Amino acid sequence: MRVYLLVMVVAAAVTFLLTPFSRWVALRVGAITAVRSRDVHTAPVPRLGGLGMTLGFAVAIVFASRMPFLEPVFADDQQAWAIVGGAAMVCALGFADDVWDLDWMTKLAGQVLAAGAMAFGGVSLITLPIGGLTIASPSLSLFATIFVVVLAMNAVNFVDGLDGLAAGIIAIGGSAFFLYSYLLTRQASSTDFSSLATLVMAALVGICVGFLPHNFHPARIFMGDSGSMVLGLLMAAAGIIVTGRIDPATINDPGTINRTQAFPAFLPIVLPFAVLLLPLLDMALAVLRRLARGKSPFAPDRMHLHHRMLALGHSHRRAVVILYVWTAVAAFGATALVLWPWRQVLLWTGVVAVVALVVTLGPLRTRLKILDDDGADDGAPADLVVDDPASPAPAPGAPAATSPSAAPERTAR
Template identity: 40%
Template sequence: MVGAGLFTAAIVPLVRRLGLRWGLIDQPDPRKQHNEPMVRLGGIGIVLGFCLALFITWQLGGFGSLPASRDQLIWSTLLGGVAFFAVGLSDDLFQLPPLPRLALQIAVATVVWSQGVKIGSITLPFDSNLSLTLPDWLSLFVTVIWLVGITNAINWLDGLDGLAAGVSGIAAVGLLSVSFSLHQTGAGLLAAALAGACLGFLRDNFNPARIFMGDGGSYFLGFSLAAISLVGPAKELTTVSLLLPLLILSLPLADMSAVIMGRVSSGRSPFYPDRRHLHHRLLRAGFSHRRTVVLIYAFTQWFAAIALVAANAELRFLWLALATGVLIWVVVRSHRSQGDEPLDQGE
């Protein structure tokens, strides 16, 4: 985790300088929060920091003697993440239309499924020894929905400085803890590298941001979180193992679902850009940029703590959930009593 953070923190300023030199910037518009042109290629630093940390871990024998099947899942997850990053980077550079972008995501998710990153069976809750193998068509359908859905949930959350990186980092730490508690070492190391990359990126992305991750970065984070949960906690669909990543990622998934339903009910395309997201609603309610981000961080941590309680049934995670709940109450109470001036900086 530390290595990924240091690598990312060192690479991102270089990417920013190159982006400014080459004019690869995101212009402000009425739908966005930032008022100045910003480099939108920070995802390059996230991906490179993540990959370098994993490479060094692998060279040092950190993955141990994983069986060939588990080793393949690690490489499939890494290559799938790079492919999703390439799709997002293409959108950042060339403004791809929504449907071709979605088609590319589905194609990459299908290839990743064929390489073993999949939901392949359901273990019935009333008998842990009874497992139902999914037919290939159903396994493919469920896996693609999972991978593409979470990827776009993180992408749509990327609307304020530091929001997507912070939420993804918290979710990655949650998956790290759950993976090691379930003895999924490979998934745990992937989650640790992802958490470190998010933390390193926040150095230049937290409000006021100096660089944005772009669709390339958010696609990479979303896919990586989804894939790590498949090669770890949700490898088999059980009542508990599926609940854990769903709890950890419930906030971005709920936000995406609410936005889609709102757009469809208004007779618009699900891809129509608007300001229906949770962070937009909090800003309109008078929360400042930073307080909005911190509040969403706290909710994400609260859900992650509940997931850890479910996975470990240990008292310290229950105390973490309670402490996070108190933090949420304090932030909301402080806003109501003191008021808050919204800021207009951000992505």
């Protein structure tokens, strides 16, 4: 554990120190996020934070490769370097997008190319730990790997809409994944605790922690696509290593792992989705919403989860912290299945989720109470009035009615 924590510290320190350099580069090349109609920030902010994060990850992996404890990770194959190469390719793609604003087809093609290169380097889905299912076709394995990696990259990119949100969510979810992978490694072997997935998660959490001081509200730099896509790729890579490279016999053998309590057979499948629950949910809702309106799934709007949190009345920081809590509930709730019986885990996870829901909807209750008090003071019914598009417009010269919806629209980046 101490070795992984040391790698995490190295990744955090290098990222923290290199992020000002990334900001300087962004200012020199003009990679600056202007204020748009859907944005929260009120002044232009440089992006390219992903440059420092990618360099921090690469330095952490090189540092780890020199440690005797982790020699088995680098001796078996080139998976670790394939992940570093994939991250570098995605960072270069994001760099180009942050500077020149690439169209979505070009970005998608670049994402597929990076995911494919990583798959050819050995990071690919081969087995699924459910009934010992094996993906026999190399073409199908390649397709499944590319799909998972591209999905994760875009999910993290979608949720990167508030200062500190994406980095914090991945840091929290990555910590849960790190804990699970480490415990799985210890349970599977009593002598060799080295694991590529655990190493990747340690470095991933480290670069997020190192970047957050520069990115938390009010942010001095955004991670940009060069950062969000790298985070998604690294999370997907670790998930593939755990989910698609694990020996099914290890999961299915009751003598090796206690399936009834410690390591349910389905957990390697569930945990990656639990870690990325908010990004995946936000992306799914956005795609369905836009397609239902006849728009491109990549068309921006102001209906993301973080936009809705602001619309409820939460401040910028409070909205981010609440989304952190929901990520922790899902990720650590799933990880808790490793340690405790599932009934006990579901009970406590449900209790925490109810508390989180009350906090999330708190401003709505306050709003309804204010409307109720205003209606009582005016002698009018205390019913909540919703703007009706079909209602007649006010007469010429009459003062416009005021309502919460008439306030200037807040923006979100």
